[in-house]
Amino acid sequence: MINVPKVWQDPSVLQLHREEPRAYYIPYSDAGSSKAGKRGRSPYYRTLNGSWKFRYHESARQVEERFYEDGADVSGWDSLLVPSCWQTNGYDQLHYTNVNYPIPCDPPFVPDENPAGLYVREFNLPDAWDGKKKYVVFEGVNSCFYLWVNGTFIGYSQGSRVPAEFDLTKALRPGTNRIAVMVLKWCDGTYIEDQDLWRYSGIFRDVYLLARDEVHVRDVFLRQELSPDFGQAVLRAELDAAGGSLPVAVELRDAEGRTVASGSAETNGQAAIELKIDAPTLWNAEQPYLYRLYVKSGTEVLSFPVGFRRIEVAAGGVFTVNGVAVKLKGVNRHDSHPELGQTIPLNHMIQDLNLMKRHNVNTIRTSHYPNDPRFLDLCDEYGFYVVDEADLECHGIGAAEHWKEGSFHTLTNHPDWREAFLDRAKRLVERDKNHPSVIIWSMGNESGYGDNHIAMQRWTRERDRSRLVHYEGAAEGYKGSTDVDSLDLESRMYASVQYMEEYGRDGNKTKPLFQCEYSHAMGNGPGDLQDYWDVIYKYPNLMGGCVWEWCDHGVLTQAADGTPFFAYGGDFGDRPNDGNFCIDGLVSPDRKPHTGLLELKQVIAPVKIEAENADEGLFRVHNLYDFAGLSGLYLTWKIESNGSLAQQGQVWELEAAPHGNQTIRLPIAGASSAERVLTFSVRAKNETSWAEAGYELAFAQFVLAADAATAGAAPTPLAAAAPSVQASLQGDLLTVTGFDFRHVFDLGQGAFVSLTKHEVEMLAAPAKFAVWRAPTDNDRNIKLKWTDEGYDRAKMKVYDVRWSQTGDSVVEIDVVFSLGGYIRYPILKGEAKWRVDGTGQVTLNVQVRVREELVFLPRFGLQLTMPAGTEEIEYRGFGPHESYIDKRRSVRKGTYLTTVDGMFEDYVRPQENGSRFGTEWAIATNAQGMGLAFSGPAPFSFNASHFSPEELTASAHSYELKKSKLTYVHLDYKMSGVGSNSCGPELLEPYRLDEKEIAFELAIKPVFKEDE
Template structure:
């Protein structure tokens, strides 16, 4: 067994020989290389990324004594690429937990069988470095590590997501050197790193050696300040120097032109000051960066400089004097293959997608990110809430069940050093990044004196940025003194809570939803409501959706995957205990960054431009510029008049001169009034705001926002005169055959099972169009956001509700050439009373149309229904779908703002939205008519007196509910097309980790009625110039 100091169970020892944290930078040998910023070009930099010799030990007790000595035989060890997470390379146990610690909760102690990873490699020291000071930098190692150089212990560090730098000049020699690292999976710091994530271990960020001049700049703190009118800027650079140096400071603009300079001799500490007249300001919309070059000795350091102010005035968060809304997301460092080892191109992919969807803010949930991510945010324009690597959520789930235990570590003086270390290292590393607009001292870590010490230290070090911490919210029952915090931060606050806060004159801080609208599975569904409220109140500074990406793990199809095809795995799929299942599948994008429809909904909710119909008859449109700093000079606004897929007119508005935050009214002009007057039913005006120029994140023509306005309503079925129904003169042939009532007309036949009270047969021209009896249904495959209400639904038997027919009768209404079938029914599940009672009336007329009128009465004591409607099963081959409603993607009553009304052609397969854990999906809210046919256009037409929720799938709700993973649906896929015609479908909400579904989005009516119509159709008989024309 290896003999090393047992630092890993002592929270008072967080490092040995680690250098004091400094700002992040790379020294370069010249100005030009420093400006270019390609660290590989620097002769002072040597990467140690790449192949290392590696041995995994299931316990530190098995670690090789002396493995760190030069010449130790590692020939039988494996090779492992650094940076990487060893669990993603076949070692150890994959493990996901949200709240619970994956080890016994006994701080500061960890299991005796503490897994360890042993790393060894050689590296060279060039001869030209012989007169240099050598440092080794680890950007991220989880959870703690010891490092040896040529057999000598160079240091120890913990704090998994922060930089650790060691002075190794005393241990290195010219030529070949040996570095050895021992990484432990657990340490006392594990209790401070209880984030909702996969538990990864190893050297997962970059490792490199820096060769520094004997006398060099150690640290730089750039403090940009602006005059009150923002017309004058002063940059104060506070320097810590090793030795005495002549330091030259130059400030370059974006064209590389020098705008200010200063030279001074600095000994130990000092300051250089640069002044700029009429500076260009930095903000997320126009992220203007200057470059500060500091030349000292043979080294040049380069820093991004953004001139901007951050302040809170009368409870309003402001940047550069203007109120700003933070339209954000929470972003874990997550990669489906690499785990926490994130390549730069993956970071850039995330930021590009965010820009495309109007996101302007990132909360680094819940730890400081790779510093290169901050550089990208500086350059490309994102506000960042930089969060300390601190979460003790598992302390709230101790076996005692004592709520006070949640605050134990935050109140215990023994942990003060560890708490402070995490705040100090974050601020010192990241202090020069203009993108950072707020510091966060952690997440879900209780609240006590240690947090207050963190906040006070941060505010004493950086007076330019506010400090946030949600864990101090009163609901968490921690220390009541929150005066050290500048923002009222909450998670998942309801609209009522937000409204109450904004309406309370005693509340002086801005309100920030650091997490809201939990995007798990088919959700969230409340974004539009949140942003209506956020825009209404200046004190609402915005929020960050939880969260950016699903944390699914890509599993290849191999023998270690039990013969399963390639798929994304979640908690429990690796046999780990404890785990939190698919709670890590809660992103706006899939693991491969394919956007879910929820991201499109967010894009529209936070769009930078709003439209309002002021007077459609005259073509008067209100425009609201919701940009904080930008006018609309780079935006084109186009309009289009559409009617059921046909474009009747289109054009582009004259350029709109509109300052940020302002409103105006414009006229479509020209012949618009006459176009409006002549517009047929289902005519819509579509307005689109698009970019006029290419940018790094989009091509010209990218849609920023849209709005659609209906010009005229379509009359319902019952408003169409009977004379237009073209009833045939031939009467209906009606026969009872056993329990089946057969209604036949000209080339059509319906069969109704009188005993079951169900429509059981539809035939047209000899073609069967119904595979099994049509059923009333109230159940849906639970969405992830149904996680709590699902229990109530299942308890009351919603998931197993079947129809009971009490009585059925029929009559032939000869004067209307219609057969009417009346059924008294109920829906209920075993062991429970009926959920719904009511009456159905089917009317089958001589035109071949069947109209269903349903009256439903829901038991008063029961919770709201998931849905209510008719489910039909059409035979295989009926794959083609056309509908008029909201599209092109899925839409629900609370998640439809990213869709637009129109006529859509699709298929049953394409209507489905795949989620890693299957659930209700693919519905189309507000459908007015639809057809489901075979390739030849033969099938059924559906309509209703009121818009309905419509879906076609190859799965019934019970199929989706029974599958744990998307790939398992292949075994359950039905050849039939399952059609849902719903009176209503309850919304998706965000209740998996948020407030209950809003009442207005629930199907909680206790008495209601619906009417739908079904008719066999051959679409080719109803085409005009190749386009199908719906009668309705």
């Protein structure tokens, strides 16, 4: 093997010859190009991104001795783009694991078969760089690397997601230079980089050269103090110079480019320049006003964003920004691209931020490592509060010992790992210390809690007292150290709503409660957002939290037949793996919002509207912004009467102050016997960088009709003499015939097997009762109890069937039955009373009793299989997308015309989807309007799909689904909620179908819509 210092298994050696960490910046030659921030326009910057020669070895022991030397012939090597992850380019094993280490747990040792990637490229230096100091910066390399230039060993670094900078001055020469890098897949740092993600390797972030004056400003720390009334700010620029003494001038300009303060100093090592600013405009996520500080020395100009803000915890544990109580409405965001892995293009970052802004998100936790530094530049500009997290997680250390007491704290309590832990904090803080968007330092994730973490926290607080320090691993129940004085927050993951309520009521709490992860958004979820935010708004010491998580981490790949799909753990033969647990985001891998994101948008919306007296048109508009008034927004409103537009208007002048409210009056017409639904839409007046003018931020709906309880149902037939019916029995088949229909009931099966109108068949299979749904990802725990009790294999047992004809116009069928699966006692027993009248309408009245000791049901209702061609769906209820009892804040009441395909939500792993909560009536027909109409005295859950629950259950990926020509219609008394129990608390009791006595009534009528 190549002869290098073998330090990758020694936690006491974190680097060789690496520069000390510093703030992120690029030197420019003038203030104008510095402000533009286009790195390529700097004469002192040269990218090394591009095509490198690359060779992959399954083991570092196979590496050629002299690949890094000038004369080494690499012409036969592959070419690989830098930055990139080598696994996304066909090298090595694509591997997803969450908790468990992918290597034997033997810290600090890693496998002898340690894959290595060799990178070589040549580059030229500008003549203008003569006499300059020259550095190379690697923004991110996973997991460790060795560096050579022109055959000279430069150094070594580990710490995958923070920069490594090296001085190349002595090794470079005029003309052509050669740089060579050896990247190892594993090192001792792997043990503290055990995050929940795909395990990528390589030079995955930007690489570039910097030319610096011989004497230059090496580092800048911008500290600020604001007077108690925020009327004056003091900006202190602490300067660290390299190479000797030099004069430095600083200039602070406001957002309009006007100079508001300036100063200068002679620095020999360290110096500080203080600037005083009267009446500063403050920065916050809603109004991200940025000044810019220019640091000028020699030929260089450095530029830094300046956002004046103060982050504090006020009395009673209230989190504040600029003295104002703020709620963090956040998401957890990994670096994840469906094709590039952890290599994230700038436009992809912007796409994420635009989507977040459009969905009312104001906070990002950089789970679980520092993001690309340009991402923070964007957060400063767009306006986001950032919980900036150290690249530290050793989750697997506990799993390796089967979570034996104390095992989780092994590394954080081990003195040999102290410097490794500290290094993660230092490099995080030093790089990002000048970003106003960073309001909280996070000391990593899921790594136990002990002396090393406490050392990180104390160092961080001493270095930067302007921000808060967070680490969830110190929470009660982990049995680590009880020393939490160096933490400013009480941090939790997936604490229940009840826990938060108890914390909020506790008057002895002095720290805010922060849910760094909550409401697991995996698959069809989350279903508990409103419950969380009701209690968060209720108590001042609940500061909010971050939904887990922003995006699905699917890897775009192809099935054997060439069909593209998003892969997850295990799809590449990777072991160990955690399956689709990486598919747990609010958006798909290609950034298509899931309905969970639409739900979040509405729940955390900045404007809420309440009725003071709806029938008189009085409504109260609540401004939930912390800093912005409502003058930049307007309202549109409309009233629909039984689905038709009756009135509409606008409220252009909104004036409610932050945290304030105002009353508005609408010119609503008098009461009506028809149902009237008032819909407000809250919209932006002006275009922004992330949304067009008129973009909707929130909505609200109110039912105005006094008799709304009965309005809106499907039309009822006119009173008239009931047409006659005829009933005939042949074997077990009871045929009921009327003027234009012929229905067949199988007495042996206890179900209708045919429903027709004008001889058009409406059923393709016998009707049946159903309790099973394809488990959602959030059902992953409860489904074990469901299958144990046979819910997934429930069949109908008919005990008794009787029928009779009442007069000339009604046939009644009474079925005594049960549903149950093999092994277990029946799930439920009951009686179904079917009634056929002369119009052809079938009315079902079913009463069942569920076995007492059973866990709650997924659903209960009727499943109908309708024939090919049943594609058109019309319904009155909530839309336009799926909704459930606990996931329905983002839908609005109306009459909707869609298709069966239009009801389908395509989740990476197939599961229950597309149901419509609170449906009043629905019609499923072919393109000519021939089909079945459904209604009931009470709203029901409705779904129509080309995939049966059994097929959705059996399929691991959406591409495996085989679309049926048939349409499966579900008419449910109730459907249990979706919750977030894949990682969060159990489904809340109000959202469970746990009733033991169920009564359900439903009407089914064959229709030709165009004749109705």
